[in-house]
Amino acid sequence: MSDQQEGIRLNKYLASCGIGSRRACDELIKKGQVIVNGKVSTDLSMHVTEDDFVKLDNKRVLPRETMTILFNKPKGCVCTKDDELDRETIYKHLPPTLQHLNHVGRLDRDSEGLLVLTNDGELANILTHPKKKVEKEYLVTVNQAFSNEVLDQFLHGIWTGEHKAFAKYIKRLSPRRFLITIDTGHKRQIRMMCKAAQLNVTKLVRVRIGSLMANGLEQGRYRTLDMNEIQLMQINPKPSGKVHKATAKRKLAKKKTAKPAHKKIRSTKRNKSYKRR
Template identity: 40%
Template sequence: MRLNQYLARCGLGSRRGVEPLIFEGRVTVNGLVQSGLAVQVEEGDAVAIDGRPVHPASTLTVLLHKPRGFLCTSSDPRGRQTVYELLPPRWRSLRYIGRLDRDSEGLLLFTSDGLLIQRLAHPRHKVSKVYEVECDHPLEATRVATLLRGCRIQGRTASLDSFHLLGSRRVRVVVHQGMKRQIRLMFQGLGYKVIRLVRVALGPLTLGSLAAGQYRLLSRSETEALLHAAAPSSPAAPGRHRARSL
């Protein structure tokens, strides 16, 4: 990874925040002073600041299949179930990324990785999200296609990147925006009520066969792939595609 990213992973600040350390010649890699941002740090390299070795902070990222009926919050004054009740108590300090409302299901990430949180939370990084949607009555492809051009909700323009009909009342949609209740409100504007909403993918990650309520740890390669998808220069969001139906 790039040197400034490595230093950020060591807990020394944001990628931009650590750049002065590099420019001032205070950073060495394998004993050699490095003053450029293009320097790559490989596994096994010895990195030091002012002669003091630094190492990336240990991070943990968990993928949970959120079931319906659980709130994305650490606690609820009304005593309702929260997503943290599905995780071991030792993971209560992890932060979730990409809220799902109480009635929605699917892929939800929890992490202690500050860089990952920063990347995925920033709207300009536009990481794609895939949802399977079930509506209360049969869908018309021509009407759903209007959502590719966008519609106004919550005073903003919301749009689908693509959609694929899975059946008479089911559709898979791809979005990169993260507006509150976005998909439900978009379909509501067309006269449909969403009766089930499941997030099945986030960037390169997929829900796969993970059952509702189950979780798994992400591997290092999965976390790195997610960071790459959320990189500012990465065209993570898919382009607009022509709608297809089965």
Template identity: 35%
Template sequence: MSERLQKVIANSGITSRRKAEKLIEAGNVKVNGKVVRELGTKVTSFDEVKVHDVPIEKEQPVYYVLHKPRGVISSISDDKGRKTVIDYFDEVKQRIYPIGRLDYDTSGILLLTNDGEFAHQLMHPKYQIDKEYIVKTKGIPSKADLQSFYQGIQSEGERLKAKHVKIMSTDPKKQTAILKVILHQGKNRQLRRMFEAIQTPVDKLKREKYGFLTTEQLQPGDYRPLTPHEIKQLKVLANENC
């Protein structure tokens, strides 16, 4: 059985499928000793695939949910020496990486895996996975301000939109508000940029849900493997929405 080269690389746990495509186009991938740059290339289990001249090995796919604390980088490494989400997985032998990201100062649910195809499905906006956030703001946004979230806010050349936004409570004395926001997109610092655009900066931000998953029974810094049923549900959810 043959599979696309970028999928094979992603399934090895080295990187995501999107980054695997960039590696191929850059000439960093060899199949049976020859550089391959064509993204449509297919390989079998009998072919030798090397990335940066290092043979890849297919790992057993693993899937985890982490309750990410504030003050942690959603990356496999950090050039400034800051703590990363991978630091919580010392006992995991597979080369896992986060699916998407949460900002340094944002806490909440984060998924990690070595399954590149699975990660691609969940990260791409076309699959429309709900991501629910609880936001505490400095200031109380107006209804007109929040309406702009549905229409989309232009920021740094990107159009940022929310699927749903609702004020849960306000404190007129302290001039703060608690809101629930649901996103499909996953742009860098998206919610902070959106609230900055309406001049109501974010004070605290937590991702409460990823699809049907929550951080229930997980303290900040704790993680657990996804159950086979949860993995199947996420794949079904992505396929239903694509």
């Protein structure tokens, strides 16, 4: 076994093999599922090198060349490798050489748009960790026109029945369409927010992850991401165009039109007396 000060930590090694995030790999180590050089290892501080023999579930694992792709998910397929209901999955659109990649987060069956798949466990952890607050922007169409008060609710937080969900930015496009940016990852968050506002989503498309956009990528297609694009996913841009600030405007208008508070004044006689002096 290699010296603990050499090589890389065991969880990082496992993540580089495409096993999962470092946190997920820590759990596998704690459960005693990882064997290093013939011995079960539960030491989270252990370091290994390429010369060590690492096994998971009695199968040797080796670092893979990391690959990350951007997939434009069409409506009607689910984000899973094996679906118990035998529905079409996103992997039907990918060649056999990419079947080992794991989707980062998910889009529900009726949603469309950008989805990242990778075997880089560390990158997957960065993109999904709540503290990183990686933005995701969606184009939303609902079944009916709505007032700006609904957008206010989304910005200030709306109770979905399980938690209070917030929009980071929101921009109205038409009576029934808007762009919404979130940096949290609650399950079906936008659909639940709309439902709480008595709206039904008719179309939901993820159009941005961090600063990365589709740039002409057609539905059902994918492209391999280079290092520059991977970095773009981790950087949130400043909001472009005019975002919704209806509440602030109304408060300002109300403040301008409000009548000044009446001050107590002296009686008329005393005022006249004062003027004469």
